[in-house]
Amino acid sequence: MIRTAEQYVESLRDGRVVYQDGKRITDVVAQWPRSVQRAASEFYVATLPQHRALFTMMEDGEEVSFSFKVPTTPEDLQRRRQILLTLNQLGAGGSRLTGIDGLNGVAFGAAKVDAAMGTHYAENMAKYRAWCKKNDPSICAAVSDPKGNRELHAEDPRQAHKDFYVRIVDRKKDGIVISGCKLHISDAIIATELMVLPSRNHNETGKDYAVACAVPCNAKGVTFLATGGSAGGGHPMIIFEEVFVPWERVFLAGEWQFSREVATSFARYHRLTAATYKTSSLDALAGLAMLMAKYNGLTRATRIQDMLGWFAMYATVTEALGKAAALSGTVDPDTGQARPNAVYTNCAKYWFASQWHEAMKYLQDITGGIAATMPSMKDWENPETRPYIEKYLQGDARYPTEERIKAINRVIQEGSTFSGVLSIHAEGSLATQKMVLYQQADWARFEAAAKYSMGYKVDHPDFKNRLGIGQSPWTLPESLIHPKTKK
């Protein structure tokens, strides 16, 4: 089924335990109506005639959300991108942004564990997917653990305690009991379900940390601590205190050898999601740079044009890498599951994240010092002080002062620590993408290219039929090199 926006909103009043800024929040809808409205709009949009064909599909005579489909082709991956782009354009969504990647990442891992260990996690996952199609939940991926000392494994006795990574603390006949904490879980407070999965590899001695499962947001023992001062609950800490999870919602429970597989499989999907939502925000960033240049009367300056050209490249390369990651995704022969191209998806995330501070340098350079010293918008609203701002903070006379100061405020927001840290760390810190690139890049091809360029005969299929260096398909005849002069 497709839930209505109203059904989604009502479902949030389910007794979930939430705190923010020192207080218990008893009604998340009343506390954060704008975030809830944004998330609820995803359900509303899915039912609109102009979007229905994109957002939903028919299965066994029932209309269900396309996002819950197992992606089986690169086109499915691209369609999920299209859904995210549409949501961005409409100012909707959020509470399912990470969870679908969690679902697909864990599903892939579950099938691999089953194949190697004879477990039945893929069956659990298939049933859970069917449940999702029937109940249309919003889902968040709860991956990042607090980690404690990063140099040490979870179970290392030198860690201050055992709970820096979510772990299984008990195994019962009908399920497992988990404890621990996940950090920074975007929009989790306004989700229905948490897809819990490991954030890294674990050793045999730390097998209890190899756990993936689905937990309802209102499960007994789950507590959310919202991001301090955030207007929408932000990216909360989630504490799991002896939370019972029935076996049918468990997708990994102790198979430590697959902990990394599950984590990286999620990341492969999630970095594509990141490159997709960034596409919209980087379009706006490039536009903001151009507008600031216009307001400041700078568009004819070649050094400013140089920076603007860079912005166009920044946005366009991110978009292109995201599209390439989806459309050159591969279908795993064992599971039939389509996954983004690992190299492109990691390049996409690394590219936009590693260049973010460069972008801020250019944006702040174009804007000028006012981005650090702006009077408050309250002074703009105050009739006594507004005329000063109106007069002295105008730039090029063709544009109203209000447009310029709004753009300056946007530059201030973009340059915030939050935006910088979001770019660098959300979807994994920069080192994690380079690690995957090192592991997944086609080194055999790169090496063959190098050897070929040095004149070696190379056996690699992309090079073995090539002509030798210096040879060309067409031979310039002697008669054209040294034409006989006509008498």
Ligand SMILES: Cc1cc2nc3c(=O)[nH]c(=O)nc-3n(C[C@H](O)[C@H](O)[C@H](O)COP(=O)(O)OP(=O)(O)OC[C@H]3O[C@@H](n4cnc5c(N)ncnc54)[C@H](O)[C@@H]3O)c2cc1C
């Ligand atoms: C706004 C925002 C939203 C987020 N949303 C979500 C979400 O929805 N779901 C979710 O699960 N997570 C989410 N995250 C978490 C994000 O994935 C992590 O912040 C990221 O993976 C980095 O982990 P960390 O914060 O623990 O930093 P760390 O991993 O501690 O990174 C700090 C530095 O230490 C380095 N480092 C870490 N360990 C080692 C090591 N063993 N050896 C050498 N160097 C090391 C890193 O490369 C980095 O340079 C979000 C983060 C942000 C900022």
